[in-house]
Amino acid sequence: DIQMTQSPSSLSASVGDRVTITCRASQSIRSYLNWYQQKPGKAPKLLIYGASNLQSGVPSRFSGSGSGTDFTLIISSLQPEDFATYYCQQSYSTDLFTFGPGTKVDIK
Amino acid sequence: QLQLQESGPGLVKPSETLSLTCTVSGGSISGYYWTWIRQSPGKGLEWIGSVYYSGSTYYNPSLKSRVTTSLDTSKNQFSLRLRSVTAADTSVYYCARHPWITDYGDSYNWFDPWGQGILVFVSS
Numbered sequence: 333d334i335q336m337t338q339s340p341s342s343l344s345a346s347v348g349d350r351v352t353i354t355c356r357a358s359q360s361i362r363s364y365l366n367w368y369q370q371k372p373g374k375a376p377k378l379l380i381y382g383a384s385n386l387q388s389g390v391p392s393r394f395s396g397s398g399s400g401t402d403f404t405l406i407i408s409s410l411q412p413e414d415f416a417t418y419y420c421q422q423s424y425s426t427d428l429f430t431f432g433p434g435t436k437v438d439i440k
Numbered sequence: 441q442l443q444l445q446e447s448g449p450g451l452v453k454p455s456e457t458l459s460l461t462c463t464v465s466g467g468s469i470s471g472y473y474w475t476w477i478r479q480s481p482g483k484g485l486e487w488i489g490s491v492y493y494s495g496s497t498y499y500n501p502s503l504k505s506r507v508t509t510s511l512d513t514s515k516n517q518f519s520l521r522l523r524s525v526t527a528a529d530t531s532v533y534y535c536a537r538h539p540w541i542t543d544y545g546d547s548y549n550w551f552d553p554w555g556q557g558i559l560v561f562v563s564s
Contacts, residue, residue: 429487
């Protein structure tokens with residue numbers, strides 16, 4: 333199985349801050365990496381697919397990069413509606429799709 | 441706008457079968473894979489399995505022996521059955537569309553959109 337890890341597990345930030353979240357895969361997954369945002373009591377929402385492709389309707393302050401085993405999600409200027417938990421997910425191994433444990437972004 | 445809605449019992453007894461249905465509105469079920477994912481505090485987000493509109497399926501190996509997914513194109517619905525449940529199966533269950541695209545030989549896929557989720561307790 334491909335294990336996904338994320339760091340940090342949580343962070344506190346202020347509106348306007350640049351936020352960086354890292355995701356690492358236990359083996360190369362090329363660019364088969366997706367990012368989701370989840371707010372309390374809601375379903376996850378796709379932000380980025382294929383490591384760097386912004387889903388339609390997602391603000392351009394979100395960006396993704398990386399390939400192989402190391403990936404990054406950046407929020408260039410944190411907005412009040414961005415306080416949420418962020419998950420990465422590998423879509424490389426079609427035998428078993430796996431998610432990272434999540435990174436909770438809360439207000440400093 | 442495509443919308444998905446899970447339905448089914450919120451309480452299932454241990455050793456019984458959990459049965460959920462996802463109703464798709466605002467678009468056709470044809471031409472896509474459709475998936476079930478669950479989320480529990482102890483295990484995070486866990487992919488359960490996916491079903492293609494033609495009926496082909498693939499499942500999480502750890503659940504494969506207990507899971508069946510199916511779809512009904514006439515009703516624009518797909519379903520999940522999880523047999524022999526235990527307390528460990530208590531989770532929020534989500535349905536989602538599972539699009540695939542092929543781009544220069546790469547076959548990207550992701551889960552979008554998701555239903556709102558349904559909380560299922562396993563308890564006697």
